[in-house]
Amino acid sequence: MTLLSFARGPAMQTATLILIAGMFWRLAGILFLRRRVAHAAARNPFAMRLLGGAVTIFTRTIPRRTFWPRVGPGVALSYVFHLGLFVILLGGAPHILVIHEIFGVSWPNLPKGVVVVASGITLAALILLLLRRLTHPVLKLLSTSDDYISWAIVFMPIATGILLSGETLASYGTLLALHILSIEALMIWLPFGKLMHVALVFAGRGMLGYQFSRKGAAT
Amino acid sequence: MNDISVPPQQKPVPPPADMAKALRGFIADIGPNVALSLESCVHCGQCAEACQFYVQTGDPRYTPIHKVELFKQSYHREMGPFAFAYKFLGLTPALTAETLTNWQDLVYDSCNMCGRCSLICPMGIDIADLVEQTRHGMYDAGLAPADFLGAIAEKEHATGSPFGLTSDKFRDLLHEIGVTHGVTMHVDETNAEIVPTVSSVDVKTYPGSMAAIAKILNHIGRPWSFRTDGFDADNVSLTAGDRAGQAAITQGIVNAAISCGAKILVMPECGHSFTEMRWEAANAFGKDLPFRVLQITELVAENIQSGEIRVNKIKQTATYHDACQLSRRGGATNAPRVILAALGVDLHELEDAGDANWCCGGGGGVALIKRAQPLRDAAFALKKKQIEDSGAPIVYTSCSGCRQTLEHGGKAAGWTTSVGSLLELVADNLVPHASP
Numbered sequence: 001m002t003l004l005s006f007a008r009g010p011a012m013q014t015a016t017l018i019l020i021a022g023m024f025w026r027l028a029g030i031l032f033l034r035r036r037v038a039h040a041a042a043r044n045p046f047a048m049r050l051l052g053g054a055v056t057i058f059t060r061t062i063p064r065r066t067f068w069p070r071v072g073p074g075v076a077l078s079y080v081f082h083l084g085l086f087v088i089l090l091g092g093a094p095h096i097l098v099i100h101e102i103f104g105v106s107w108p109n110l111p112k113g114v115v116v117v118a119s120g121i122t123l124a125a126l127i128l129l130l131l132r133r134l135t136h137p138v139l140k141l142l143s144t145s146d147d148y149i150s151w152a153i154v155f156m157p158i159a160t161g162i163l164l165s166g167e168t169l170a171s172y173g174t175l176l177a178l179h180i181l182s183i184e185a186l187m188i189w190l191p192f193g194k195l196m197h198v199a200l201v202f203a204g205r206g207m208l209g210y211q212f213s214r215k216g217a218a219t
Numbered sequence: 220m221n222d223i224s225v226p227p228q229q230k231p232v233p234p235p236a237d238m239a240k241a242l243r244g245f246i247a248d249i250g251p252n253v254a255l256s257l258e259s260c261v262h263c264g265q266c267a268e269a270c271q272f273y274v275q276t277g278d279p280r281y282t283p284i285h286k287v288e289l290f291k292q293s294y295h296r297e298m299g300p301f302a303f304a305y306k307f308l309g310l311t312p313a314l315t316a317e318t319l320t321n322w323q324d325l326v327y328d329s330c331n332m333c334g335r336c337s338l339i340c341p342m343g344i345d346i347a348d349l350v351e352q353t354r355h356g357m358y359d360a361g362l363a364p365a366d367f368l369g370a371i372a373e374k375e376h377a378t379g380s381p382f383g384l385t386s387d388k389f390r391d392l393l394h395e396i397g398v399t400h401g402v403t404m405h406v407d408e409t410n411a412e413i414v415p416t417v418s419s420v421d422v423k424t425y426p427g428s429m430a431a432i433a434k435i436l437n438h439i440g441r442p443w444s445f446r447t448d449g450f451d452a453d454n455v456s457l458t459a460g461d462r463a464g465q466a467a468i469t470q471g472i473v474n475a476a477i478s479c480g481a482k483i484l485v486m487p488e489c490g491h492s493f494t495e496m497r498w499e500a501a502n503a504f505g506k507d508l509p510f511r512v513l514q515i516t517e518l519v520a521e522n523i524q525s526g527e528i529r530v531n532k533i534k535q536t537a538t539y540h541d542a543c544q545l546s547r548r549g550g551a552t553n554a555p556r557v558i559l560a561a562l563g564v565d566l567h568e569l570e571d572a573g574d575a576n577w578c579c580g581g582g583g584g585v586a587l588i589k590r591a592q593p594l595r596d597a598a599f600a601l602k603k604k605q606i607e608d609s610g611a612p613i614v615y616t617s618c619s620g621c622r623q624t625l626e627h628g629g630k631a632a633g634w635t636t637s638v639g640s641l642l643e644l645v646a647d648n649l650v651p652h653a654s655p
Contacts, residue, residue, distance in 0.1 A: 029300025030254045039501035041511070043550055060341055063265065066575050067339050070268035078263070137279040138264040147262055192301065194261050197342065204259045204343035207252055211345070215498060216550030218338065218574035 004173050007180040015184035022191025023199060031203075043216030056209025056219040057202055077128055084122030088161065091115050112165065119162045126155055146193040153189045156182035237360045238314050244356030244460075245293040256349055257294045259342040260284050266336035266346055271577055272329040275597040283336035283346045286325040289318060290353040319360055326353050327364050328591035331598070332458070332491075332583035333543035338575060347548070350583075354460030363459045368587040372455045376464030379471050381419040381455045386447035392422065393429065393445055400430035403437055404445065411444035414481040415515075416452035416472055416496075418489035420619035428488060428619065431646035435519060436485075438649050439527055449475025452492035457499075458584030466503040469495060476510055486514045488642050490544030490582060490618045497549060514545055515642050516617045520554035523561045529650040532563035538611035539566060539641070540602070540625065541576040542618030555617055555641055562648060567609040577601050579616075581624030599628035606636060613637040615644060 001009070042049065063071055089095050091110035100106040109115075130151055133139045160179040163169055170178075190196060209219045249257075264282060267273040272281040279285070292311040296302060305311050312318070334347035354363070363369035375381040384392075390406055397404035405411070413436055421428045436443040449472035456464030476484045486493045497512045513521070522528040539555055546552040552573045559566050571577060580598030585591050602625070606614050614636060616622050625638045 026258070026300045030258055031251050033249065033251050033254050036248070036250045036502065039504065039507050040498050041501070041507050056343065060343055063339055063341070064575060066571050067265070067269060070274070071265050071339070074263070074265070133262075136264065137277075138267045138273070138282050139262065141279040141285060142260075142262040142264055142282060144262070197259065197261050200255065200259045201342055204255055205341075206343070207255055208337070208340075208343035208345055211252065212550075215548075217547060218552070 002173070002177075004177040004180075007177045007184065011181060011184050015187040019187040019190060022188075023196070026191050026196060027199065027203075038211075038214065042214040044213050049210050049213040052213025052219055053206040053208075053210035056212075057205045059219065060205045060208075074132065077125055077132070081122055081125035081129060084118050084125060085158075087118040088115055088122060088158070091118070092161075116162070116165055119158060119165070123155070123158050123162065126151070126158065149189065150193050150195050153182075153186045153195070157186060238316065238319070241314060241319055241356045241360035241362075242293055242297065244359030245290050245353070246297050247355065248352060249294060249298060252345075253349065253352060254294070254299070256344040256346075257287075257291050258299070259344055260291075261342060263341060265339050265341060266344075269335040269339040271331070271333075271335075271580065271598040271601050272594060275601060276594075280325060281329045283330070283350070284344070286322070286330055287346065287349040287353045289314060289322050290349060290356065293356070319357065319362055323357065323362050323364065324591075326350060326357050327368065327583075328585060328588050329594055330583055331543065331578040331580065331585055333578035334548045335543070335575070335577070338547060351457075351460070354458070355462055356460075358460030358462075363461070364588045364590070366589045368455065368459050368584045371587060372459035372461050372464055375451075375453070375455050376461055376467060379449075379468060380422075380451040381453050382423060384419070384422060384451065386450075389422075389445075389450055390447045392426070393447075396426050396430050397433065400427065400434075402430050402433045404433055405436075405443055406445050407447055408442070408444035409479055410442055411446075411479040411481055412441045413439070413443035413483045413485060413518075414446055414476045414479065414510075415443065415485040416487055416492070417445075417450055418487045418492060418619050419451055419453040419455075420489065420623055421487060422451070424623060425619055425640065428640055428642055431640070431643045432485070432487070432515065434646040434649065435515075435528070435642070438652075439518075439522055440652075444479060446472075446475035446479065448478070449473070452486055452496060453489060454492050454495045455584065455587070457491055457495050458587075465495065465499075469500045469503055472496070473500060473504060473508060481510045483511045483513055483518065484508070485518055486512060488515060488617045488619050488622070488640060490542035490549070490620060493549050493551070494544045514549070514551050514554070514617070516545070516554040516558060517551050519642075519645055520557040523557060528645075530558075530561050530645060531648040531650055533644075533648060534563070534565075535613070536565040536567060536611050537613045537615055537639075538569055538606060538609040539572070540569065540579065540606070540614050540616040540621055541573055542616060542621050543576065543578050543582055545617060546576060547574045555615075558641060558645060559615070562644065564615075567611045569605045569609050571605070577605065579621040579624040580628070581620055586620060586624055595624070596628065596631070599624065603628060603632060603634075611636070613639055615639045615641045617641045 092115045093109035096106050096109050133143055160182050164175040164179050212219045266284050267282040270283050295305045296311050330350050332347045336346040371381045374383050393404045393406050415432045454468050486496055493514045501508050579602050580595045
């Protein structure tokens with residue numbers, strides 16, 4: 001078995017299983033805890049509370065204007081990284097092919113040059129985010145091994161993707177295998193660390209929005 | 220960062236912290252909401268930028284989510300989805316008396332439970348709620364600051380009033396206030412549609428506010444009565460983290476209101492008492508309360524809008540300080556503005572007024588922690604600047620705790636700005652009903 005066939009075969013199957021089972025286990029462990037019913041009379045009816053939860057999922061995407069002067073640079077850098085990641089994932093031709101294979105849907109890809117530039121910007125943003133984490137007093141204090149493992153786990157697929165697009169340093173097959181393996185490492189780690197925010201961000205914002213809508217308070 | 224230096228906090232003398240009780244206190248009430256909050260943090264640090272204690276001192280220890288770190292660790296070790304791995308691999312250290320004690324000033328002295336951090340968190344974590352939960356464990360471990368917060372909470376738990384005011388003394392006080400202010404007091408009547416409560420700050424410092432409530436309720440004209448068997452809504456126990464005391468105070472007031480058939484329970488000018496009675500009491504009661512709970516500004520605003528209360532137009536320029544528990548945490552942001560508009564006040568809103576307001580610095584029991592004075596002053600400096608920038612000669616508020624903090628801070632700063640009660644302003648400007 002070659003490295004590539006291993007990456008495409010058993011490694012992918014194992015990573016997928018761990019991703020799904022791990023995410024389910026973590027979400028179930030949170031959501032199936034005994035719920036304490038809120039008895040106080042709500043200011044808003046159920047439908048309005050649901051709407052409040054749904055709206056908050058979007059509104060918390062950008063901080064309130066009053067916070068901008070203090071959090072603007074960090075948020076902007078984070079946006080560059082996340083948007084760059086979306087451009088790579090959803091605009092790169094090979095990624096669209098994989099999505100089509102799995103889900104049967106596809107869309108026109110972005111030119112390879114655009115995706116390469118986006119990859120470079122994303123990688124640069126990721127490095128700047130790490131430097132910020134290493135130097136900002138608050139982030140230094142808050143950071144745990146999870147932050148650094150998650151950073152490395154995200155760094156690898158982007159870095160190997162850039163190498164793959166340039167077909168440098170190693171053969172195409174080897175680079176592709178490394179790229180797939182790095183994505184599988186991400187899939188395996190995701191349920192256990194902070195990368196789980198891909199799911200928790202919606203649940204957390206939605207829950208907060210629902211609760212504060214219940215009070216008639218700002219979300 | 221502001222140019223305000225805060226001397227290092229004097230480390231409290233470690234009491235014999237009860238680790239088992241602390242742990243039980245931490246994890247006793249964790250449901251899906253709290254668990255989701257404890258699982259979600261991505262360590263972005265934005266909450267620090269919303270916290271007056273970090274903004275004013277630049278000390279990263281005051282980062283709100285860091286204040287609940289021990290709570291988070293306990294959850295992960297004891298009941299998170301991967302608790303077995305955390306324990307087996309030793310991923311989080313077990314609680315020790317030393318770490319708990321070192322966290323005391325973060326959980327109490329440097330948190331107003333104002334919830335500004337909850338407003339900025341991109342993951343939707345209600346950090347202020349987590350601090351409240353953390354205080355449960357700290358209190359159970361015997362780590363509530365002894366002077367004055369812990370001591371007052373203990374007295375409240377034992378007597379029903381933070382300053383040990385008995386029913387008889389309260390009855391006498393009400394009659395005395397009635398005579399002094401020339402207002403008819405209704406006390407312990409058996410049928411009362413509206414039952415007002417008081418704050419111990421009012422009892423001690425602002426007795427005129429009780430006269431003001433009586434004037435307004437007499438003006439509304441529906442049957443009402445103070446109840447001496449359940450009157451002090453302050454609930455210091457909530458801010459100290461004493462769940463049993465919190466429930467006992469609440470239950471006493473609920474029982475008193477039920478016994479006279481109350482349809483509306485009126486909360487005084489006090490932020491945390493509103494949070495407790497409006498949003499948490501029903502949970503201790505096990506079902507929705509059989510009456511409405513309104514903060515006094517909500518009751519007045521409703522009656523202004525229905526025409527039951529008419530007030531004089533006063534030609535005054537003023538600003539308004541929102542109590543965090545009434546606005547951001549309580550959903551009653553608009554009521555005071557309805558009142559101020561009816562009074563014709565030229566309102567100069569503070570920067571960040573309403574839902575994003577800064578705390579006065581005294582909330583969450585911080586006003587009752589003696590050693591927290593430098594931190595409180597640092598937080599107050601923010602509010603002070605905003606009030607001065609508004610250009611208004613007077614700041615009104617509807618929370619006696621805020622009022623006291625603003626008065627004390629203003630006095631220390633040699634302020635010319637006055638501090639006033641919105642409730643008393645309304646009472647002084649009621650337009651008598653026309654004779655039929």
